Amino acid sequence: MPHSFSGLADLRQCTPQPAFLTDDSSEILRFAVEALMSGQAAALVTLVAIRGGAARSLGAQMVVREDGQYCGFVSGGCVESAAAFEALEVMASGRDREVCYGEGSPWFDIVLPCGGGITLTIHKLRSALPLLAVLNRLEQRQPAGLRYVPRTQRLSCLSALTRTGWYHDGFEMGFQPDVQLMILGRSLEAQATAELAAAAGYDIVASEPLPVPIDADTAVILLCHDLDRELPVLQAARDAHPFYVGALGSQRTHALRRQKLRDLGWRDEEIARIKAPIGIFPKARDARTLALSILADVAAARLHQGEE
Structure with missing residues (x-):
């Protein structure tokens, strides 16, 4: 485990486990919304940088609930549990963070099979509204995006076709309606x-x-x-x-x-x-x-x- 917990006692006892297996972005966002609407804390983990090869595309996401249950993938399954532990710490501390795995990472015991490296942002979700706005647009078969600004720890919905990547001081994730x-x-x-x-x-x-x-x-x-x-x-x-x-x-x-x-x-x-x-x-x-x-x-x- 990369860090020791310094937050809430109940989070210290959590063992991350996948709630179900999916890489469908709508299912991942719904999992987050359902957690927040039921009064649970949740964190959004996003793949924001790739060094060398990677199993997932830029913008891949997973969501972690305060009980340790998570869904989604940011790699091929080799870092998701470690990322979930980091997300529990973020929920306990209330402070978003950025973590690296693989090439360029301080965690030598976590090696990516592809030989590359990835950077993740972990954001404690403070409102379901941006996620609901994205899901609503997708339901209406309209493209949407999410913009995350690490400096302000703010997440907002973009009501337009969005290309995934860093723009100025924020990372933007594009979502398309289902085929x-x-x-x-x-x-x-x-x-x-x-x-x-x-x-x-x-x-x-x-x-x-x-x-x-x-x-x-x-x-x-x-x-x-x-x-x-x-x-x-x-x-x-x-x-x-x-x-x-x-x-x-x-x-x-x-x-x-x-x-x-x-x-x-x-x-x-x-x-x-x-x-x-x-x-x-x-x-x-x-x-x-x-x-x-x-x-x-x-x-x-x-x-x-x-x-x-």
């Missing part, structure tokens, strides 16, 4: 894709009847073997700019699709946004392999969207 998959088709391929997507935790929304709730966090997946049925969905997606549009069919089928769209006034750069044939690897013939190929392609596109 929703719009799957058009009553085919075996559509069924297999929907089943696999549900197992992976994606939200699945109906594509018919129109209008459809397409936004920048939507993946449009066309698996209906019918170009005429595709057109209303493609037209709806044209101005909504979903992060992914993919369609089933051969190169010949896509040539016919392109011509239909040109006849409707589509520009070549708009047509080029459609991934066809759909999927991350070609010539997937059976439904399950195709479903895996499609979802891998969606996941890759989402990752690229977050890096832009």
